[in-house]
Amino acid sequence: MPKRLLRPFLSNLALASALVLPAAALAGGHAIALHGEPKYGPDFEHFEYVDPGAPKGGSVRLSALGTFDSLHPWILRGVPAQGLSQVFDTLTTNSADEPFTEYGLIAETIEVDPEGYWVRFTLRPEARFHDGEPVTVDDVIWTFETLREKGHPSLRSYYRDVTGAEQTGEHEVTFHFEGNENAELPLIVGQMPVLPEHWWADREFDRTTLDKPLGSGPYRVAEVRQGRHIVYERVEDYWAEDLPVKRGRHNFDRIRYDYYRDADVALEAFRAGEYDFRQENIARNWANAYDFSAVRDGRVQREEIDHEIPTGMQGFFINTRKDRFSDPRVREALSLAFDFEWTNRNLFHDGYTRSRSYFSNSELAAEGAPSDAELEMLEPYRDDLPEALFEAAFEPPSTEGERGLRRNLRQASQLLAEAGWEVDDGRLVHTESGERMRFEVLLDDSSFERVVLPWRRNLERLGMDVSVRTVDTSQYQSRMDDFDFDVTVQLIGQSNSPGNEQRNYWSCAAAETPGSRNYAGICDETVDALIERIIHAPDRDTLVAATRALDRVLLHGHYVVPHWHLPAFRLAYWDKFGRPETSPTYSLGFDTWWYDEERAADL
Missing domain, CATH: 3.10.105.10 (Dipeptide-binding Protein; Domain 3)
Known part of the structure; x- marks a missing residue:
């Protein structure tokens, strides 16, 4: 039990411990919800906010600000490049139209101890890294122990109530918890990336690197120019391509991030057609900077998409x-x-x-x-x-009046x-x-x-x-x-x-x-x-x-x-994309968009 449980909470937690277990995964299932039941049943075919028939192909150019000097996002040192999360698959993946539900990805099933002291994942035998090697229980355990020992310091806090992981079957890994009061722990463990132990065998995990990382996700790093740009290419034989949680997603063949010195330079590059899609976060720009010919004749689209994401x-x-x-x-x-x-x-x-x-x-x-x-x-x-x-309720100071x-x-x-x-x-x-x-x-x-x-x-x-x-x-x-x-x-x-x-x-x-x-x-x-x-x-x-x-x-x-x-996404993009009719409630969902060849040809 965490030592920071103070005063009146100690007595309350004894009662709460019998109530907090995520029932959806008690017997071993396809998903786990923090509260309530998963929206999608075990036989679902795809998320509602995707188009399962979305075409694959084409490329998209995006922007990033500043610079990068590392392709290693799991440690404190260095500034990692944008987009690296697309290279690594996790045990589970969340839906974007539920508050907090995780569905099996590398893990085929999820089982939670009825008393809340452990969670067990059964791995999919077909899960593969990009070099063809299978994702194993040893990789899962090695990743957990390495992230906690050598990873970013915040991960130690994140996993502090997880006491260890052990192999409990040929494809089974069980994580044990210090107590049984934290209903979020099974979902948190599920969000962990699984890294290839064999690739890291001759590398120092606690040092930055510009080596192209090996993962099991939908994209791999194709091209790197430090501090200038990074290009990802879609993995054509991606092992999870046909899983329900992945259908209709990750549709671009290539994703390129170009780095710009500051926001003003990036805006001018967009206006000149140097990249394709922009999320505008500066109100002055949204009001004044988009009156140019490509907007007026429809080659560049502008829209605001409302969302229900807490704005923080x-x-x-x-x-x-x-x-x-x-x-x-x-x-x-x-x-x-x-x-x-x-x-x-x-x-x-x-x-x-x-x-x-x-x-x-x-x-x-x-x-x-x-x-x-x-x-x-x-x-x-x-x-x-x-x-x-x-x-x-708190009210910030106002200068009205x-x-x-x-x-x-x-x-x-x-x-x-x-x-x-x-x-x-x-x-x-x-x-x-x-x-x-x-x-x-x-x-x-x-x-x-x-x-x-x-x-x-x-x-x-x-x-x-x-x-x-x-x-x-x-x-x-x-x-x-x-x-x-x-x-x-x-x-x-x-x-x-x-x-x-x-x-x-x-x-x-x-x-x-x-x-x-x-x-x-x-x-x-x-x-x-x-x-x-x-x-x-x-x-x-x-x-x-x-x-x-x-x-x-x-x-x-x-x-x-x-x-x-602002409770909305402000978007500007060159009119070469298609997207599903339904937008996810809690995400922009850009990974569900696709390259539209006809629109691109018109440009």
């Missing part, structure tokens, strides 16, 4: 490992100085909605006052939490004074240490400078000395891995079924783990306890309540200056 939290992440940011009043002052309304109106053409939750665009976002279920989880920690958390920004800056000055910071000769200094409030906003995309600079002007009005620095992708990634920054822009995405990954985002253990995504350095007993409550939720209602409670605590901790979100 994008914002200015504040590194609380720095002493100057340890006081939540200082962090709240930083938030008060950000004028979202001006930014949205002047930079984004009012194209965005302000984020008020770490789980926006979903039922997981906290609303109104806490429910009875939330209060049951929060009450033991009331003395450590702000009273406002118990009264209403008379003298809105001036009002907010005045409130920020009061908070800073309460935290021991006062203005002396125009400079904000700490009254005891004499330290000046000075920090750097670190970026890896120059397009964000136009957002940061107006915020910096407001912060300077408070007496702060703020610098803005944009660095290349490799340096940025290295500094993120080592938490070597003051403030940065990040996005933490979320799913409809949060679970073990929350440890990597917010827990005390992750705050000390290089390469984790706990950028803010959060270490809080209440947060850790609520994460465990999410992981061990016995049903959907409890999961929602626990997630909303965590949302409230994170928001009132002011670890992030919230930005904005």
Whole structure:
């Protein structure tokens, strides 16, 4: 049992342990759902959001920003190339129209211990790596042990409740768990890639490499030019081609990613026809940058596709490992100085909605006052939490109304004074240490400078000395891995079924783990306890309540200056593609599109 289960949760978990098992796979089945039953039965032929008769062929050119120096995505070192996940198959694969259901891929069947202490996968004998060698139980066990010992540090947290794996049959592998309270563990283990032990036998796993990796997935690496481009080719004799979970997917013969220095250069390359498909994330561009001849005559299509994916939290992440940011009043002052309304109106053409939750665009976002279920989880920690958390949902500062920004800056000055910071000769200094409030906003995309600079002007009005620095992708990634920054822009995405990954985002253990995504350095007993409550939720209602409670605590901790979100995909693409009539609920589903020869010929 995880040691971070605190206070009232210990007694509740004993009851929950008999309730959390994913019943769909108890006897050994084709799929496993975290809550409820899988949507697709054992005899399903394909997912509803694919066209099983989609033609294979053609090529697609995509873009990536920055650079890459590795084809090894499973370790901390290096910047891996885009698209590498297409090379590696996993034990199971998820559907994109259910919150969290995994279907067998390399694994033909999935069986969960009735008491919840293990999960067993029976491998498909036909599963093959690209060199023709079979995928074996030994490969599965070697992959698990290697990822946990030498892989990315966050994987150790992800698999920390998995005590080991053993061969229990010719094609069977069983994973054992420390306890039986974590219903997500069987699904998490199923998401593990299976790597070829024989290919790695004469290679060092903990070092970067530009060797073309060997996998068992639908694509293999065909061409590499470090930092410039990478090309994948479809595996014609792909072993899983006719499985129901793969029908209608992975239709392009070749997928090429070209790397560009920044977003502006990438946009100009798209307009010139240098690549084919673009997901536009900049509202200014969506409003102004697509009035060119290819759009006007229909050769380039634009559309917005709504989705139900939680949009997560994008914002200015504040590194609380720095002493100057340890006081939540200082962090709240930083938030008060950000004028979202001006930014949205002047930079984004009012194209965005302000984020008020770490789980926006979903039922997981906290609303109104806490429910009875939330209060049951929060009450033991009331003395450590702000009273406002118990009264209403969090609202980020607004500059609407008379003298809105001036009002907010005045409130920020009061908070800073309460935290021991006062203005002396125009400079904000700490009254005891004499330290000046000075920090750097670190970026890896120059397009964000136009957002940061107006915020910096407001912060300077408070007496702060703020610098803005944009660095290349490799340096940025290295500094993120080592938490070597003051403030940065990040996005933490979320799913409809949060679970073990929350440890990597917010827990005390992750705050000390290089390469984790706990950028803010959060270490809080209440947060850790609520994460465990999410992981061990016995049903959907409890999961929602626990997630909303965590949302409230994170928001009132002011670890992030919230930005904005859009519950839709903005797409621009040269009109050479076909796609299914039905879009998946929780994904863009680009792997279900195909190359349309007639449309391409018209271009």
